[in-house]
Amino acid sequence: MSPHVPVVAARRTAALMRRLVLNPSLPWTKQRARMERATGGIKAPKSIEVSTDVVAGVPVEVLSPIGREPKGTLVHLHGGGFTVGSPAAVRGWAGALADRLGIEVVVPDYRLAPEHPFPAGLDDTEAVLADVLARWDPATVALSGDSAGANLALVATQDRSKASLSLPAALVLLSPWLDLTVDRLDEPALVKRDPLLNPEWLAMCAVAYAAGHLDEPRVSPLLGDVGGLPPTLVQGGSDDILAPDAARLSQADGVTLSVASPLWHDFSLQVGQLAAAEAALEVVIEHLERTMAIDDG
């Protein structure tokens, strides 16, 4: 196992991200460029091949185990407030899952706001998901997302559930952002504890993505009826201004909550850097092994 960074140091790095990247006073283009620089170095394990493809007209990054027939498929939606970010940011986490479970991970490079507001990103998500579920046995397919990506994953699942379409076998939501109407400044203690997310940045992202539909359940799924979900794992850190969303979702049937303390938004992705992320990955693996039909033999 690679050496881990002490939590204190990682927390400082998160604070640096808030100042230099996820900063509302920077133009979107600058935020995206800096995000690319910050996450460009993240590598998947050596046993994983990273390639690009186009699925249902949407560019995707595919992580697959080298020399092994994938036993299943995970579709993961990256985070970044619907406005920034790319598949590169989740390469470590997704690669580790592909390696450990022997599955293929498909990460859509969905269209970002404000250039492409709601429902563009969601449409891309649903197109990729529909294609994967049509091609493979749904029992071997799972869906996941982090932050804003978790919002897309949840809404896409609910849309399919309402339309009585096939569902993935499992859902994994990391630090999900599920209610875009909440003014995060209402919880000053939490704002103070969160090293990564700036409430004003979130508010700007919300406006950019929702384009006037903030309180619609397909934008803020917690405002609608949350039900009919496959076995769902919600994972997050305690020091995240979005933590209340995870707690609220955990009231729904079939949803398991997993919280790490005192960690921040999307800490789960820091596989190889944080010992806690390694432990969190085990929880995800356990959930997927239990719910996906990917047993050997």
Next chain:
Amino acid sequence: MERVDVAIIGSGFGGLGMAVELDKAGIGPFIILEGADGVGGTWRDNTYPGAACDVTSALYSFSFHPHVWSRKYPQQAEILEYIEEVVDAYGLRPKLRFNAMVEEMTWVDSTGRWLVSLADGRKVDARVVISSVGQLNQPAYPDVDGIGTFAGPAFHSARWDHGVDLADRRVGIVGTGASVIQFGPQVAKMAASTTIFQRSAPYVLPKPDPVTPPWRRRLYSIAPPAQLPARAKNFVLNEVFGNAIIKSPKLRQRVTAQWRTYMTSIVTDPKLREVCTPDYDLGCKRALIADDWYPMVVRDDVTVETSPIERITPTSVVTADGTEHEVDVLIYGTGFKATEFLTPMTVVGKEGVELTEHWADGAAAFRGVATAGFPNLFLLYGPNTNLGANSIVYMLESQARYITRLLEKARHADIAVVEVRASAEAAWEAMIVEKSSTTAWVTGCHSWYTTGGRNTNNWPDATWRYRRLLSDADLLDFQVRPASVLADA
């Protein structure tokens, strides 16, 4: 009904140490439920003559509360005094609820709290329950015919009847465990005759027990940290010796040879030597220390009977060889129901599952402190946390800090309910089984360390390694429920 955040059950070393840690972290309000009318746990129960600890006092005490001990191995009265001193020093008196014998506790999933019922009908509503009832608290009696028919005074050593005068009486003692090793020689001094019914002989090694010299006592009272080197030395010695004993057959042979030299230097009669020779490997059961055991065995008025007890009559003990041993007083030194953790409390967890059903194949718990299906329940001195050679107080402190850290993290994340993940518990169990496979405890003897041949009681590795494994609590090992969910419900 008293409503608290945390209810601790038991006020021995475990419960009190836990209370001090919770208090320090500001977790609460908490109370300590004690079934008896005083603190001290095993050190309150066991008042038999000669009761003492077989771990050195510098080590058998709280790291946060050093004490000037009168001798190397503390006696029961002095330990009990120390415990009372700790209660006052940390202001725990108002937290104690005496005569609060817990009969049953039931998990209420809708509220995420435990409903604790006491024997006198009182109830306590607690979010978290920490059981610190110990492993050696419920006396065990042998399963022989006529055990209730004995007409004279009969009692268990942990329930010593000080009203019975043993002078000039014929006393029968059943068992040769750690307690009998201590009170046997004392009884033999008083009684007219003493017959000890032995199932298997113990290994008894010398116990050098000097009193603390006055200059040291003065030094320790002026500068308590001056005791730390002695504490460290004892810890390391116990650790190295204890681990070598359980892990190394070669060292076991050497210590066995030393024991033989020691035993044969006192016991000269070949027949008696045979009686004193155990039929199992050193270390499989607890190795005992006492200077007066073998000198007692060779006394003319002491008999060690190795033929198993067949039945007990109103006036005698009849052994399998047909001999009737007439006795006036019968003392059971037959130990405790150590493998029946938390008995006789009824613990009902999620979906109505009882802890005894859950543990039907032998007790197990994640890090010795938590088990799946029983949210917000923690155990001190739980499965696989007993030691063959070192201070249990060290283990208790490790556990108390771990539980406190976990509760702190949960509070920080606004989590009200934590339940260990079954997968985390299974991984822990697999590790225990693997580590135990090379120890002396599973070399084939009947001891309170095992259930069905599986080590359920002892920690099978270095104690510092246990502490390291418990040095941080990870909420990810637990299923959690946020407080807000319960508040809405």
